[in-house]
Amino acid sequence: MVAGAGGSADPSILYLVPYLTDPAVRRRLRMLRAGGARRVVAAGFRRSTAPVADIDCVPVVDLGRTEDGKLGRRAVSVAAALLGVRGWGRRIEPPSVVLARSLEALVLARAYRSRFAPRAPLVYETLDIHRALLGDGVTSVALRALEARALADCSLLVTSSPGFVREYFDRFHHGVPPVLLAENKMLGSEVGPVGPVGPVGPAVGRPPGPPWTIGWFGLLRCTRSLELLGALCRAFPGRVRVEVRGRAAASMGDRLEVVASATPGMTYHGPYDRGTDLARIYSQVHYSWTADFSESGANSDWLLPNRLYEAGPSHCVPLASATVETGRWLAARGAGVLLSEPWETSLPQWFGSVTPQSYGSDHEAVSRIPRGDFVDTEADAAAFVERLTSMAVAR
Numbered sequence: 001m002v003a004g005a006g007g008s009a010d011p012s013i014l015y016l017v018p019y020l021t022d023p024a025v026r027r028r029l030r031m032l033r034a035g036g037a038r039r040v041v042a043a044g045f046r047r048s049t050a051p052v053a054d055i056d057c058v059p060v061v062d063l064g065r066t067e068d069g070k071l072g073r074r075a076v077s078v079a080a081a082l083l084g085v086r087g088w089g090r091r092i093e094p095p096s097v098v099l100a101r102s103l104e105a106l107v108l109a110r111a112y113r114s115r116f117a118p119r120a121p122l123v124y125e126t127l128d129i130h131r132a133l134l135g136d137g138v139t140s141v142a143l144r145a146l147e148a149r150a151l152a153d154c155s156l157l158v159t160s161s162p163g164f165v166r167e168y169f170d171r172f173h174h175g176v177p178p179v180l181l182a183e184n185k186m187l188g189s190e191v192g193p194v195g196p197v198g199p200v201g202p203a204v205g206r207p208p209g210p211p212w213t214i215g216w217f218g219l220l221r222c223t224r225s226l227e228l229l230g231a232l233c234r235a236f237p238g239r240v241r242v243e244v245r246g247r248a249a250a251s252m253g254d255r256l257e258v259v260a261s262a263t264p265g266m267t268y269h270g271p272y273d274r275g276t277d278l279a280r281i282y283s284q285v286h287y288s289w290t291a292d293f294s295e296s297g298a299n300s301d302w303l304l305p306n307r308l309y310e311a312g313p314s315h316c317v318p319l320a321s322a323t324v325e326t327g328r329w330l331a332a333r334g335a336g337v338l339l340s341e342p343w344e345t346s347l348p349q350w351f352g353s354v355t356p357q358s359y360g361s362d363h364e365a366v367s368r369i370p371r372g373d374f375v376d377t378e379a380d381a382a383a384f385v386e387r388l389t390s391m392a393v394a395r
Helices: 023-034 071-083 085-089 103-116 138-151 162-172 223-235 255-262 274-282 306-314 325-331 343-352 356-367 378-394
Strands: 012-017 039-046 058-065 097-101 122-126 156-159 179-181 212-220 240-248 266-268 287-289 317-321 337-339
Touching: 012 023, 012 103, 012 378, 023 039, 023 378, 039 071, 039 103, 058 071, 071 085, 071 103, 085 103, 097 103, 097 378, 103 122, 103 138, 156 162, 156 378, 162 179, 212 223, 212 274, 212 306, 223 240, 223 255, 223 266, 223 343, 240 255, 255 266, 274 306, 287 306, 306 317, 306 325, 317 325, 317 356, 325 337, 337 343
Parallel strands: 012 039, 012 097, 039 058, 097 122, 122 156, 156 179, 212 240, 212 287, 240 266, 287 317, 317 337
Antiparallel strands: none
8 A cells, every 4th residue: 555644646545344354344345446545455353264365356454363242352352453553554554544443443543543644534433333332331431431532533433324423422422523424325336137226117036925025134133033023924824924044143043043944934045145146135025124123222223224225226115113213214215114112013913904005005115215325326435435535635
């Protein structure tokens, strides 16, 4: 990476991340490149045994292996990387901007920037609020204090949902830097042949119901969602199918496979390739399950999930909680099926009323949502990069 710490006609970005092979990291790197950042380097940890050399031809500085969900092990990894910053930092020529995804990456970014790129703006990207940051315990208070010190050095806060700002940063922090909302939209290059949003006929592969098909795709971490969907299949045999695809979180154990195999109408297909499979799998279902109860009252209520944007170009009808950020996003656009607690009652009540006519109306409402609400264009990517790099030029 060519030096450009004080602003450059050829801006460069260092992207520090906690998990190099996270699909969302790959998506952000693609966005940076599509937006005109000619020189990008990723640095961070991996959860696989094999080292990571590059991500879609973006060079990687591999900081070693860490573990998902084990804060103690992750803290040790961060401490080791801090002690070794002089070594791995020399492998990266000073960038125009240092972008850090998550608090652990921000800690490393501050250390790198202080030693190697003191004039480069520091940007904090947060797309989830970890439960360890919440509450009044010693650990939570200490982590928020660490975050506050790091935020004081940041020029910009990038977040994917206004709920995170309203419910967390405004409540727990003072003096938050300017905020840039960057929703978890799909990139234009990810949208397949079913993609254009506008008046269309039935999507390829989606026969009219019944049976009505619900797709639950992505990171599968919500055991309550699993139970609700299983109960729906049992209550309406032959009238509903539930297609489950993605990676089960460690907290799920083998519960997903056990429930799916024991529930007629529910099928777990395993992981899929986000880069190539989205249009196909969403075109085969009528409804998209966007609800998540794994951290109710906190992160689950505040986020805007990938599923919301992935379903849109195929005109899948989202199922969401009326009182969370996803529900507010959909209500503002007059679309989606919005249910209220208790879902154990409202979900079967709603499903019992579904007809071809009601589905057609819901499908049409989704099709009226502008494409740009689901998909980032090259112009959006360029605006994102311009916002980051203009700070470097201004300093």
